[in-house]
Amino acid sequence: MASRYCRVVSSVRAVAPAKINLSLRVRALRPDGYHEITTVFHAVSLTDEVTVSAAAPGAGRTVTTTGERAASVPGGDDNIAAKAAVALARHAGLAVPDVAIDIAKSIPVAAGMAGGSADAAAALVGLKRLWNLDIADADLVGIAAQLGSDVPFSLMGGTARGIGRGEMLTPVLSAGDLHWVVALSDTELSTPAVYAEWDRLLAAGLVEAAGDAADADAPLLAALRQGDPRAVAAQLVNDLEPAAVALRPHLRAVIDAGVELGALAGLVSGSGPTCVFLAEGREAAIALAAEMAGTGLVRGVRRAVGPAPGARVVV
Numbered sequence: 001m002a003s004r005y006c007r008v009v010s011s012v013r014a015v016a017p018a019k020i021n022l023s024l025r026v027r028a029l030r031p032d033g034y035h036e037i038t039t040v041f042h043a044v045s046l047t048d049e050v051t052v053s054a055a056a057p058g059a060g061r062t063v064t065t066t067g068e069r070a071a072s073v074p075g076g077d078d079n080i081a082a083k084a085a086v087a088l089a090r091h092a093g094l095a096v097p098d099v100a101i102d103i104a105k106s107i108p109v110a111a112g113m114a115g116g117s118a119d120a121a122a123a124l125v126g127l128k129r130l131w132n133l134d135i136a137d138a139d140l141v142g143i144a145a146q147l148g149s150d151v152p153f154s155l156m157g158g159t160a161r162g163i164g165r166g167e168m169l170t171p172v173l174s175a176g177d178l179h180w181v182v183a184l185s186d187t188e189l190s191t192p193a194v195y196a197e198w199d200r201l202l203a204a205g206l207v208e209a210a211g212d213a214a215d216a217d218a219p220l221l222a223a224l225r226q227g228d229p230r231a232v233a234a235q236l237v238n239d240l241e242p243a244a245v246a247l248r249p250h251l252r253a254v255i256d257a258g259v260e261l262g263a264l265a266g267l268v269s270g271s272g273p274t275c276v277f278l279a280e281g282r283e284a285a286i287a288l289a290a291e292m293a294g295t296g297l298v299r300g301v302r303r304a305v306g307p308a309p310g311a312r313v314v315v
């Protein structure tokens, strides 16, 4: 009979990906303060690494962050990874946990790429292993959804359609890789501020709410199945882009520059201010990244490939 062997560990490292919204259609403001959206999420190869370690009794939750814009990431219980630890422990019927969380950031902060959501998702899978919890995937997704609208997708990865406030997911079939150039901004944007700006533009008649047609993304889904980057590029859409550009007008020049330099398409990522550019393939992305870096319009440039896997334990 096979023996059940369970290795006790004191530290677990996990990674989780950044996301791009290939399509983000904003429909209506709900009574709970969230907007009803339909979106197609796409995880890319920019990842944050989260190490969770047992801490001395009474130490509480300590969060240290290094890397990309670490200074603007909150510490302690204000950090979404610490909130993930508390929510997971509560779900498992454990005492409020003493845990040290170290975050190595590569995903830009407050930038529309779900960096905080990635940290929460990585903390969930890391702590599940650290505490050796027997918890169903559906329960983990439920905890993730309480932490933030994008956290379930950070767990899932790949490419997926999201409805509701973005937390109700269905995987999407896609063929081949998409090669992206990510243009980092020297400013940050808060997601609630961008949604509030969209509400203002809607009231002023400057944007329209998306209809509830279930098939609006059918051409995008077909292009993803074909694995044809040109067809995907023609279908990229972000309803939050006018709001992000209204708050950060220089983003228009960034997008125009990327397209002039040969990107198949460029758009604001999620609520911004990061802009992302789809390239024909790997070589085109390398060339575009170099040219974008030389424009002086952006803080920095990264290359990323999608789809990428969701949050997972690496050590």
Ligand code: C5P
Binding pocket: 033, 034, 035, 036, 037, 147, 148, 149, 150, 164, 165, 166, 191, 192, 195
């Ligand atoms: O879910 P999350 O905590 O990431 O959302 C942060 C804020 O962004 C919400 O409080 C809300 O103001 C806004 N939001 C929204 N509609 C969504 C997702 C987020 O209005 N679908």
